[in-house]
Amino acid sequence: MSSLHNDYPWTTHSGPIVVSAPMLKIALAPLAVSVSAAGGIGFLAGGFASPELTQHLAEAAELVKASNIPLHNGLLPIGLGFLSWGTDREVALKALQQYPVAAVWSFAPYQLSDLLEWSKAVRQISDNKTRIWVQVGTVAEAVEVAKTTKPDVLVVQGSDSGGHGLSQRASLMTLLPEVRDVFKKEGIEGIPLVASGGIIDGRGAAAALALGADGVCLGTRFLASSEVSIAKGYQDEVLRAGDGGVSTVASTIYDKVRGYRDWPQSYAARGVANRTFLDAVHGMSEDENIAMYEEATKLGDSGWGPEGRMTTYAGTGVGLVKAVSPAGEIVKSIRKEALEVLQKSASRFQV
Template sequence: MMAQVGKPKEIQARGKNGPVKNMLKEWFPKAQSPFIISAPMLGVANGSLAAEVSKAGGIGMVPGGLDFNPGSAQLVALGAELTKAREILGLVDQPREPLPVGVGFILCHESLTQFEETALPILKEHLPRAVWLFAPPADAEDGLVRGIIAALHASGFVVIFQVGNVAAARQAALDGADVIVAQGIDAGGHQFVRGSGVVTLVPEVMSMLEDEFSDREIVLVAAGGIVDGRSVAAALALGAEAAVMGTKFIVAPEAWTPDARRKLILETKDGGVSTAKSSFYDQFQNSTVWGELYDGRAIIGDPYLDHVAGLPLEESQRRFLEARDTGDVSQLITWVGAGVGLVKDAKPAADIVNEVREEAKQRVRYLARASSDF
């Protein structure tokens, strides 16, 4: 006799007491579903890119950097980029109207203790709707991150926290994050050394939020390897309420991407073979800021191949300094995600948002139609 198949638990949106409301629509009323967020990519994204994304119904992020020292060049530049975003969004005449963009900060810098004195005033002056935080240091002083989140909340900012594993997601929720970005290891740029792919990470973070934070309306977002409507639809199917794309926007004309690098990205295929996740890239660039918790994914180029072949680190670092002066991209690091093979043309940011959103809708509708055969 055939075994009886048990009736599965009904799937619904997250929340034990009924579906959790997707707060993104409240915080960003002009954003359109399915929500697409552009990543705050330091050195690549900027106020123009973020504003164009938001204008097209996405949610744009402006990178704010990691240096919170007084007079930090990154913070000065952030102010200028937020001014540009306000112009593009047509809100210059309404200086107290929140900007429908976010600002992304990297936390693993020794100057983090000065965040409230240096970064917060700039945020309060320019009023981005949200602040995105990523990569607290391994040895962060107890309560420091929680204090920063509390200070951001006290000034009315929505707090987005990007994490790469379930433990870090739990900590971000405990610290008060409103939005958790679950960043899988397909992601471009820096990420958790100890992480997993979005297919496992997003559902496990979702279950953790259901089990441990059912009284909170924490928004769950997916990042890492998302480059088209199919992957946005997949992120939604996994339980995410929005999808972040970084790599897809690096080639947009608004991004600060040198043409040689744009060409390299557009020509690179098969991300599993052509990119690697490694801590070598930071060693190569002589950067110690990221510490032991984070590494990064980039295109496998000569520096990585020479390293694997045994070139001493000092010689690699010498070549890096030389290439930085000459702009030789073959000797520099190009951070991209494993989805790079699907980044085929350099469209304006607004076109990317509109096309990917439409593709995602079509994909979801197709699956809904196909479900009549189930």
């Protein structure tokens, strides 16, 4: 049992806590609430805190009521994720005041110190009830955030993740145990680590636990959930792609064609390689690439695919995603399989 269970009492104790990532425009109320209803922690993507955020939270509140998950301390039993560098804090705080949530997740500030004031503000308007989650990608970031922001949870993201992440990183294989060791050495205690990046099923979850995680976060796997807000062309491409170490690429070109120009410079985003990427590699100008992307947006679902131009953000584990399932089933099967894998792996070598 992890200390995470205390702070999020609706979570199930019979396996690792499964978290769904706040994927921009994709992880909305139905996905977040389904994950929490299954005993996990679902995150709604707050993105930059656009005016529609309140509607998404209102929908989440309705779904929570319908799902019979009890409120915890008056908080919605879901989390809310923000892209730190571009968040409209006024809109975000107003939404949080109207719909207090169990956790707020911050990702990708211009400087780590930007997280301080923001975290204080979130704690203040919630009477210290809302928990602060911060996502990091290196040992140095983990230590600095732990010492300054003092978050309630650190999400440690390895190099296999889909979508945005630091362009230079280790995978969870080495990042997670090194964060653990350095925390021990520096006397940093009491911050649970949630592993993210390359976890698709119970095997990845079991591996993350062995590496030192207290909980596991999945993004790519939930792209193929029944409740996700995703175009069919995108989801079909997730189901099709395999061998993600070579079929996906970490690049900034997908941001550029989609009009996101202000990401902190140390970030890139991993997606399935398509014409946008290949044309950029072969020297097409950004302007032409953007124009062709905009044409492709008119094609509907056929705009995705290796010869298409619509972006398929996904992690290297995309080849392990082969079917669409209800989010709650995904959560439950990962919890169950992770334990089975650990027990089976341990028993295999006992003579």
